[in-house]
Amino acid sequence: MTSLASNVDRIAEALIKGQAPVVKALVQESLNEGIDPEIILNEGLIAGMNVIGKKFKNDEIFLPEVMISARAMHAGLEVLDPVLSNAQVQPRGKLVIGTVRGDLHDIGKNLVSMMFRGAGFEVIDLGIDVPEEKFVEAVRNHEPDILALSALLTMTLPMMKTTIDALEAAGVRNVSLVMVGGAPVTEKFAKEIGADGYAPDAASAVEKALELMRSR
Numbered sequence: 001m002t003s004l005a006s007n008v009d010r011i012a013e014a015l016i017k018g019q020a021p022v023v024k025a026l027v028q029e030s031l032n033e034g035i036d037p038e039i040i041l042n043e044g045l046i047a048g049m050n051v052i053g054k055k056f057k058n059d060e061i062f063l064p065e066v067m068i069s070a071r072a073m074h075a076g077l078e079v080l081d082p083v084l085s086n087a088q089v090q091p092r093g094k095l096v097i098g099t100v101r102g103d104l105h106d107i108g109k110n111l112v113s114m115m116f117r118g119a120g121f122e123v124i125d126l127g128i129d130v131p132e133e134k135f136v137e138a139v140r141n142h143e144p145d146i147l148a149l150s151a152l153l154t155m156t157l158p159m160m161k162t163t164i165d166a167l168e169a170a171g172v173r174n175v176s177l178v179m180v181g182g183a184p185v186t187e188k189f190a191k192e193i194g195a196d197g198y199a200p201d202a203a204s205a206v207e208k209a210l211e212l213m214r215s216r
């Protein structure tokens, strides 16, 4: 039990220090030791990134440090990806996902993608800084069950509404269920902009998507 806690703590510490190769090695080591991938993710990688977020907010660290820690997070997630997205079930839906225009944050979006792949969804990831026209085109071409929009900045939240309006204007609003998420997004905001669903994290995004698809 002590070794489990210390291994996961070491992942968080290495992420905070921005040591990508160390994070990568520790995540692999932890998996080899049989530590639950969700514990590695939540108590190691995400816990470390939360510390970075707080330090950044308090001006204790600056953008370059955040970028270096984000790189370490990506290195850890790369190792976790095949485990988290190892689908145990038959394909049960299609997801198009992207971070909205003006927003470059992709760690949360990537996690949401992994969880959907793990739940047996085909996932089309449009990346970051996705303009509304590109979301419209993807809905037209792929007709996904779910269109997921991610935003991490208060400043880019309005792009979610812009995207929903663009879907309306293009006559494809009802092709897919639109879900929104990301740290500044709330259930109330999702309702206000006319989204079909909101989820606070990657795991509940899958649950919410399945619930919405069932009741469609």
Ligand code: B1M
Residues within 6 Å of the ligand: 046, 049, 050, 052, 053, 054, 056, 057, 063, 066, 067, 070, 102, 103, 104, 105, 106, 107, 108, 109, 111, 112, 148, 149, 150, 151, 152, 153, 154, 155, 179, 180, 181, 182, 183, 184, 198, 199, 200, 201, 202, 203, 205
């Ligand atoms: Co940025 N950044 N950042 N940043 N950054 C935040 C978001 C911030 C809260 C930091 C702070 O002040 N404490 C702040 C935003 C404040 C605000 O607007 N409310 C901020 C800022 C200000 C900025 C810049 C403006 C800084 C600057 O330039 N002065 C700049 C903006 C650039 C841009 O986007 N145009 C910027 C840049 C960056 C980096 C590039 C350095 C880097 C991103 C690297 C990358 O993503 N590749 C970065 C990082 C790493 C962060 C923090 C530290 C960590 C974000 C993260 O990855 N969290 C962040 C502080 C924080 O969040 N504590 C911060 C871990 C991730 C697993 O969580 O992304 O929340 P999260 O995803 C969760 C849920 O939100 C949810 O599920 C995920 C998994 O559970 N979810 C969804 C996400 N998308 C979903 C979609 C769904 C459902 C659920 O669809 C259905």
